[in-house]
Amino acid sequence: xxxxxxxxxxxxxxxxxxxxxxxxxxxxxxxxxxxxxxxxxxxxxxxxxxxxxxxxxxxxxxxxxxxxxxxxxxxxxxxxxxxxxxxxxxxxxxxxxxxxxxxxxxxxxxxxxxxxxxxxxxxxxxxxxxxxxxxxxxxxxxxxxxxxxxxxxxxxxxxxxxxxxxxxxxxxxxxxxxxxxxxxxxxxxxxxxxxxxxxxxxxxxxxxxxxxxxxxxxxxxxxxxxxxxxxxxxxxxxxxxxxxxxxxxxxxxxxxxxxxxxxxxxxxxxxxxxxxxxxxxxxxxxxxxxxxxxxxxxxxxxxxxxxxxxxxxxxxxxxxxxxxxxxxxxxxxxxxxxxxxxxxxxxxxxxxxxxxxxxxxx
Amino acid sequence: xxxxxxxxxxxxxxxxxxxxxxxxxxxxxxxxxxxxxxxxxxxxxxxxxxxxxxxxxxxxxxxxxxxxxxxxxxxxxxxxxxxxxxxxxxxxxxxxxxxxxxxxxxxxxxxxxxxxxxxxxxxxxxxxxxxxxxxxxxxxxxxxxxxxxxxxxxxxxxxxxxxxxxxxxxxxxxxxxxxxxxxxxxxxxxxxxxxxxxxxxxxxxxxxxxxxxxxxxxxxxxxxxxxxxxxxxxxxxxxxxxxxxxxxxxxxxxxxxxxxxxxxxxxxxxxxxxxxxxxxxxxxxxxxxxxxxxxxxxxxxxxxxxxxxxxxxxxxxxxxxxxxxxxxxxxxxxxxxxxxxxxxxxxxxxxxxxxxxxxxxxxxxxxxxxxxxxxxxxxxxxxxxxxxxxxxxxxxxxxxxxxxxxxxxxxxxxxxxxxxxxxxxxxxxxxxxxxxxxxxxxxxxxxxxxxxxxxxxxxxxxxxxxxxxxxxxxxxxxxxxxxxxxxxxxxxxxxxxxxxxxxxxxxxxxxxxxxxxxxxxxxxxxxxxxxxxxxxxxxxxxxxxxxxxxxxxxxxxxxxxxxxxxxxxxxxxxx
Numbered sequence: 001x002x003x004x005x006x007x008x009x010x011x012x013x014x015x016x017x018x019x020x021x022x023x024x025x026x027x028x029x030x031x032x033x034x035x036x037x038x039x040x041x042x043x044x045x046x047x048x049x050x051x052x053x054x055x056x057x058x059x060x061x062x063x064x065x066x067x068x069x070x071x072x073x074x075x076x077x078x079x080x081x082x083x084x085x086x087x088x089x090x091x092x093x094x095x096x097x098x099x100x101x102x103x104x105x106x107x108x109x110x111x112x113x114x115x116x117x118x119x120x121x122x123x124x125x126x127x128x129x130x131x132x133x134x135x136x137x138x139x140x141x142x143x144x145x146x147x148x149x150x151x152x153x154x155x156x157x158x159x160x161x162x163x164x165x166x167x168x169x170x171x172x173x174x175x176x177x178x179x180x181x182x183x184x185x186x187x188x189x190x191x192x193x194x195x196x197x198x199x200x201x202x203x204x205x206x207x208x209x210x211x212x213x214x215x216x217x218x219x220x221x222x223x224x225x226x227x228x229x230x231x232x233x234x235x236x237x238x239x240x241x242x243x244x245x246x247x248x249x250x251x252x253x254x255x256x257x258x259x260x261x262x263x264x265x266x267x268x269x270x271x272x273x274x275x276x277x278x279x280x281x282x283x284x285x286x287x288x289x290x291x292x293x294x295x296x297x298x299x300x301x302x303x304x305x306x307x308x309x310x311x312x313x314x315x316x317x318x319x320x321x322x323x324x325x326x327x328x329x330x331x332x333x334x335x336x337x338x339x340x341x342x343x344x345x346x347x348x349x350x351x352x353x354x355x356x357x358x359x360x361x362x
Numbered sequence: 363x364x365x366x367x368x369x370x371x372x373x374x375x376x377x378x379x380x381x382x383x384x385x386x387x388x389x390x391x392x393x394x395x396x397x398x399x400x401x402x403x404x405x406x407x408x409x410x411x412x413x414x415x416x417x418x419x420x421x422x423x424x425x426x427x428x429x430x431x432x433x434x435x436x437x438x439x440x441x442x443x444x445x446x447x448x449x450x451x452x453x454x455x456x457x458x459x460x461x462x463x464x465x466x467x468x469x470x471x472x473x474x475x476x477x478x479x480x481x482x483x484x485x486x487x488x489x490x491x492x493x494x495x496x497x498x499x500x501x502x503x504x505x506x507x508x509x510x511x512x513x514x515x516x517x518x519x520x521x522x523x524x525x526x527x528x529x530x531x532x533x534x535x536x537x538x539x540x541x542x543x544x545x546x547x548x549x550x551x552x553x554x555x556x557x558x559x560x561x562x563x564x565x566x567x568x569x570x571x572x573x574x575x576x577x578x579x580x581x582x583x584x585x586x587x588x589x590x591x592x593x594x595x596x597x598x599x600x601x602x603x604x605x606x607x608x609x610x611x612x613x614x615x616x617x618x619x620x621x622x623x624x625x626x627x628x629x630x631x632x633x634x635x636x637x638x639x640x641x642x643x644x645x646x647x648x649x650x651x652x653x654x655x656x657x658x659x660x661x662x663x664x665x666x667x668x669x670x671x672x673x674x675x676x677x678x679x680x681x682x683x684x685x686x687x688x689x690x691x692x693x694x695x696x697x698x699x700x701x702x703x704x705x706x707x708x709x710x711x712x713x714x715x716x717x718x719x720x721x722x723x724x725x726x727x728x729x730x731x732x733x734x735x736x737x738x739x740x741x742x743x744x745x746x747x748x749x750x751x752x753x754x755x756x757x758x759x760x761x762x763x764x765x766x767x768x769x770x771x772x773x774x775x776x777x778x779x780x781x782x783x784x785x786x787x788x789x790x791x792x793x794x795x796x797x798x799x800x801x802x803x804x805x806x807x808x809x810x811x812x813x814x815x816x817x818x819x820x821x822x823x824x825x826x827x828x829x830x831x832x833x834x835x836x837x838x839x840x841x842x843x844x845x846x847x848x849x850x851x852x853x854x855x856x857x858x859x860x861x862x863x864x865x866x867x868x869x870x871x872x873x874x875x876x877x878x879x880x881x882x883x884x885x886x887x888x889x890x891x892x893x894x895x896x897x898x899x900x901x902x903x904x905x906x907x908x909x910x911x912x913x914x915x916x917x918x919x920x921x922x923x924x925x926x927x928x929x930x931x932x933x934x935x936x937x
Contacts, residue, residue: 064838084839085839093832158840
């Protein structure tokens with residue numbers, strides 16, 4: 001799934017292609033050479049913490065902001081100098097930006113009217129997208145009376161209506177409460193896929209990104225750290241930042257230990273066999289990631305860790321357990337059915353090093 | 363990079379284009395006459411061009427006039443703010459029965475010609491006003507006990523009467539659309555009512571407050587009719603002195619020097635304001651009014667609001683009631699010399715309006731002046747909006763740009779220039795080629811547009827600047843080009859401000875007197891000119907006709923205001 005760096009000329013790519021986008025505000029660098037591509041029909045999530053430049057990037061793609069350097073291309077043509085309204089892209093704002101002086105129908109019809117669709121076509125399309133977002137029979141509503149979830153759907157309908165080549169969603173669920181968010185993130189992905197919409201979905205929430213996207217672009221401090229399918233990103237975070245951002249906090253400084261029976265890695269909580277397929281250079285510093293969900297509790301094995309249970313937090317289907325081992329705090333996730341010792345008691349964990357350990361260089 | 367810099371250049375070029383029409387207008391109809399009048403004035407100076415300035419700053423009486431001008435304007439502005447702010451708060455935050463009526467009444471007060479206001483205050487508090495008549499009858503006095511006319515108090519009261527509407531409208535309108543959740547957030551964070559007001563509400567209101575206070579101050583600073591008529595000979599401001607020096611003494615060099623000093627003061631104030639505003643203005647998310655209005659809950663609140671509104675309505679309506687009733691009343695002493703007054707209701711003054719008593723080419727039936735004024739006012743609205751909209755647009759979208767910083771004070775200059783100076787400038791500069799407009803029917807609308815223009819820009823620019831940039835971006839992303847963004851987003855959202863601007867232009871035109879008196883042709887008198895003619899002629903019939911015409915002017919503007927307050931196009935401006 002990993003895409004190569006785009007060519008300097010963008011003629012070769014049918015979808016969206018960003019090459020070396022730079023943008024600074026005064027001395028503050030918002031984007032430091034961002035490049036990636038979005039294929040037609042693909043949903044790409046741009047994932048990163050607040051302030052990493054995600055929204056600036058959307059503004060640049062939409063033509064609301066000008067990059068200092070770099071090029072945005074669509075279907076092989078550079079968009080430099082092309083004003084926002086001629087790009088044929090859609091953008092769903094975080095605060096929705098519904099026009100307060102227009103009703104639901106007028107809001108959704110806006111883009112179609114701008115595109116010069118005949119009246120009858122507009123009415124049909126508005127009905128169609130309202131149906132799509134699950135709010136048929138809403139056209140006459142005053143947008144100021146909509147609930148958060150309704151406003152979100154109307155904003156989505158408005159962005160989808162004029163058949164944008166590319167739809168950008170800027171933290172579309174950011175202002176909604178948790179239950180609604182979980183419900184809508186699944187639905188949103190379905191709607192986008194159903195309409196085969198090419199989309200860029202910006203979020204700081206990895207769950208959202210995992211649920212919606214075909215591919216994830218992980219960003220931090222104005223740069224792309226890693227791109228790949230959700231599962232690949234989660235399985236193989238390429239950096240300490242990526243690991244921490246994905247909630248993987250069992251990060252142990254490690255050292256290579258060569259013995260006669262093979263290579264081992266030495267950490268503060270134990271010595272483990274070097275995981276297969278992850279070659280390590282001797283004398284090099286690295287970090288070992290221990291995956292929280294891939295350890296088994298209370299089952300001694302060839303590869304094990306023991307420690308005191310610090311806390312157990314019940315999360316519904318799973319329980320999160322914090323264990324203090326040799327002074328280090330480690331987190332694990334077990335199915336709720338697992339029998340766990342009480343806080344303060346000893347817990348033994350075992351795991352398969354090939355699966356549960358990953359070497360990260362930094 | 364090339365494309366980017368070209369784009370940047372085209373953006374600033376686009377803003378410069380917006381300035382072309384407004385600046386051309388100001389150049390031809392403001393600066394050109396001003397240069398002419400100054401050239402004429404300085405040309406006549408006997409002892410060098412700076413002699414008039416030396417005279418101003420070495421003559422104690424002129425220095426006193428200068429000081430008094432500032433003093434009365436400061437005091438008037440302070441009283442107007444004190445009196446108007448509670449009203450702005452009430453109108454902004456509470457559902458009040460009769461709010462449209464209150465707004466319309468304050469609007470009428472604002473647009474009344476100064477002569478009519480003077481007459482109205484005279485009709486209630488003057489030596490033969492209702493209050494004195496009543497006291498004389500009740501106490502059996504031979505002399506009127508109240509001495510109101512020719513006092514400082516009369517000037518202040520009339521200024522508050524005039525300008526309260528500016529506070530109610532500019533501040534109240536902004537306040538009404540201020541998101542109450544910001545205040546609620548402050549309350550939740552532990553601020554009490556006073557802290558919320560001081561730390562959240564007032565700072566957010568500051569741009570509107572500063573803009574309104576500045577307008578009021580400049581108005582009071584350049585006030586003319588009120589001080590001339592209600593202040594009497596004891597109180598002279600710069601404006602009155604310019605008039606005296608020009609009309610009575612023909613000392614044009616001194617008049618020019620005084621008007622230059624006046625201009626300098628207002629320019630300085632405006633520059634100060636512009637600086638302040640550029641720092642204070644921030645895009646606020648304005649809320650539809652129906653979400654910001656509450657009901658008054660406690661009885662204390664209702665009582666206070668009731669008392670305040672009674673005082674407001676009293677100040678605003680009593681002079682008008684006096685005006686109307688006097689226009690329908692004949693008061694005369696009984697012929698027996700007892701001093702007892704006889705009061706008869708009568709319609710004679712109105713009947714006389716259709717009669718041309720003078721049978722001269724220059725005199726027409728008084729009623730015709732109404733049609734003339736309406737025509738001029740319509741033309742003024744069209745001109746002022748056509749010129750004001752691009753300027754306000756450029757200001758709102760590019761306030762930090764050099765062009766805005768330079769041009770905004772320029773736009774305000776006509777406000778700081780006395781009506782007398784404006785009229786005189788037109789007469790001197792526009793009566794010969796290349797611009798001979800003496801016979802043009804556009805001359806008066808042009809003069810009125812000059813006066814109305816700053817108001818139009820002032821009421822449009824904040825509304826244009828307050829629309830969230832997000833909405834424009836959303837429209838652009840949905841395919842709207844800049845023109846369509848303006849048409850579908852800005853125009854409907856500033857609809858209310860546009861209406862306010864149009865009303866300002868219309869009512870200023872209907873009531874403008876200072877410049878009109880100098881510029882208008884005798885065979886086409888406007889309503890205020892006609893009123894002035896009758897006021898300056900002796901006899902109770904002429905006085906009555908003046909009051910009748912004033913009453914009609916009140917009714918026309920009241921009808922216009924009420925219609926606009928009530929029948930805004932499908933609430934389109936009520937964002």
